[in-house]
Amino acid sequence: MAGKSSTRSEGQFAVGSDVPGKRKGRRREYWTRYRIMRYVLVPWLFLIPILALHAFVVVFPAAQGVFYSFTDWRGIGEAEYIGLRNFEEMIFEDQSYHDALWRNIQWMLFFVTVPFAFALFGSSLLAKVRRGAMFYRTALFMPFILPSIVTATIWRYLYNPRFGLPTLVGYEKALLGQSDTALWSIAFADNWHFWGFLMVLFLTAMQGIPPVLYDAAKVDGANRWQEFWHVTLPGIRPVVLFMLMMVMIWAFLVFDYIFILTGGGPAGATEVLGIDIYKNAFQRFEAGYAAAQGISISIFAGLIVTAFAFLRKRGWEI
Amino acid sequence: MRARPEFFLLKKQRDSRVFNHVFLSILVVFSLGPVVVLAMNSVKSNSELGLNPLGFPQEIRLENFGNAWERGEFERTSKNSVIYVVGTVAAELVLGGLAAYSLARKNPPGANIVMIYLLVASTVPIWLYLVPLFFLWRQLGLLNTYHGLILIYTALNAPFSIFLLRSYLIGLPVELEDAARVDGANELQVLLRIIVPLSWPGFLTVGLVVGLAIWSEFQVALIFVHKPEMFPITTSYFKFTDRFGRDWAMTSAGAFMMIAPVLVLFLALQRRFVEGLTEGGIKF
Structure with missing residues (x-):
């Protein structure tokens, strides 16, 4: 790490290599109270406030969550140990959990395809453009900075069955009000907000591809598609794969857009894990069960990370 | 020619x-x-x-x-949101800045473990700790308070802020700090007189990105704030559209008021926003 350079210069008279027999003594001498203060205590004093806060907000409740997942805790009062009962219920009995999990997987399938297609298309167009490149980048990135509540409001309006976008093509059903279209409609609104972010990431990666590769492709007579497939995509592969992994994890966390637009309805058709946990914890007060569900999400995230780590070991460049 | x-x-x-x-x-x-x-x-x-x-x-x-401002109580909720944003950004810049400085320059024993901890922490799914955190916060009386929400926001944005500030600080030349030390400056003086003036663009980027995230934040605010007088602009707007959802013109005006300051800042400082959100931030 580059940070070492500063301490090195001061530590140059550190461990003496001059007289072997006196080494130990010299070392003890080196760790004077002043040096411990300066190189250990003070730096850690700088680190501790935020680390302690983070541990208190994240690690401590996470550990509590693991504990409560083995209990029938209801948020207040005593928690009774019930072993693996919550997990058994989740895996074998709870149909709403299974349905929710399936919706998260559908959500994931949408988000590893549609935004990636948009972003790859947009960034490969934009990488070739000079004039107006900044304008395009700013405009396409802009939806990403909007709050979820505003994006949701805009799209609720655009999906309106009386005068929204569908009416332009003569479709007069409520996209958000029907079980078979609601989830995809919400996903598309979220995609509108999200894909510009992916595009900028890809664009930055594309700028790192050596131009000679494009020249060589041109000499070989590659067309637009071949150039994309054989030069651009391999060039940005690490970023694409990393973002695939992150998007797959995020697909299990989705909450805002669905809560705002449908709240899980119509008739539970958009109830994903996040909504299910929210209802279990804060409406049905089954906090122990909700904690177990939260752990299941972490396990899915862990599996995804492990799978990508495994593929990397097998020689995929990630 | x-x-x-x-x-x-x-x-x-x-x-x-x-x-x-x-x-x-x-x-x-x-x-x-x-x-x-x-x-x-x-x-x-x-x-x-x-x-x-x-x-x-x-x-x-x-x-x-005007109607949206009145009926949506934007005066109070935008004030609340400003408090959440300013409180979080200030805490983040001070505490995160201290930690980043320590990691970038002091490299104390255990620094690698801290980095790994932050990396893992930033990918832990929020649902793992959100439910117990709610009941912990209730027990401590931190629900419906400014500092209760600011503490959570500061913690959740800490890994991002520390990474970005650290990478910025590493890029600065060490010689100036050494020169100041030779002149007899103590650690705090080095930090305040040398590091902060030189690295303000990094701090600005972190401030913008974190500020934007808090201004837009919905999920945590929904769970930890129930009293209308403590609502930030996002959850209060959600209740507002619940009540006046049919009045599209007024709710559109409300939404536009919420994003107008964000859009102005984004257009003025868009390179910083884009850099901060894409480089440091595998977030949102």
Whole structure:
């Protein structure tokens, strides 16, 4: 790490290599109270406030969550140990959990395809453009900075069955009000907000591809598609794969857009894990069960990370 | 002598440029169109909005903004949001800045473990700790308080802020700090007189990104704040659309008021936003 350079210069008279027999003594001498203060205590004093806060907000409740997942805790009062009962219920009995999990997987399938297609298309167009490149980048990135509540409001309006976008093509059903279209409609609104972010990431990666590769492709007579497939995509592969992994994890966390637009309805058709946990914890007060569900999400995230780590070991460049 | 570069292009290459611009323009319409519709609706009357839902307004009526401001209680909720944003950004810059400085320059024993901890922490799914955290916060009386929410926001944004500030600090030359030390400056003076003045762009980027995240934050605020007088602008707007959802013109005006300051800041400092959000931030 580059940070070492500063301490090195001061530590140059550190461990003496001059007289072997006196080494130990010299070392003890080196760790004077002043040096411990300066190189250990003070730096850690700088680190501790935020680390302690983070541990208190994240690690401590996470550990509590693991504990409560083995209990029938209801948020207040005593928690009774019930072993693996919550997990058994989740895996074998709870149909709403299974349905929710399936919706998260559908959500994931949408988000590893549609935004990636948009972003790859947009960034490969934009990488070739000079004039107006900044304008395009700013405009396409802009939806990403909007709050979820505003994006949701805009799209609720655009999906309106009386005068929204569908009416332009003569479709007069409520996209958000029907079980078979609601989830995809919400996903598309979220995609509108999200894909510009992916595009900028890809664009930055594309700028790192050596131009000679494009020249060589041109000499070989590659067309637009071949150039994309054989030069651009391999060039940005690490970023694409990393973002695939992150998007797959995020697909299990989705909450805002669905809560705002449908709240899980119509008739539970958009109830994903996040909504299910929210209802279990804060409406049905089954906090122990909700904690177990939260752990299941972490396990899915862990599996995804492990799978990508495994593929990397097998020689995929990630 | 210098002709425009297009002059030398083959016809085929010119065609490909036209192709790129045409499709990029379509994408721009897709990205900006919905926001433009929101802006136009915010100045229509409701009767006009029914007849002309997606087109340009016939006349500009600004009373929607006043109505939304009153009935959506934007005065109080935007004040609340500013408190959440300023509190979080201040805590983040001070505490995160201290930690980043320590990691970048002091490299104390255990620094690697801290980095790994932060990396893992930033990918832990929020649902793992959110439910117990709620009941912990309730027990401690931190629900419905400014500091309760600010503490959570500061912690959740800490890994991002520390990473970004650390990488910025590593890029600064060490010689200036050493010179200051030779002149007898103590650690705090080095930090305040040398590091902060030199690295303000890094701090600004972190401040902007974290500020934007808090201004837009919905999920945590929904769970930890139930009293209307403590609502930030996002959850209060959610309740507002719940009540006045039929009044599209007024709710559009409300949404536009919420994003107007964000859009202005974004357009003014867009390079910083984009850099901060894409480089440091595998977030959102």
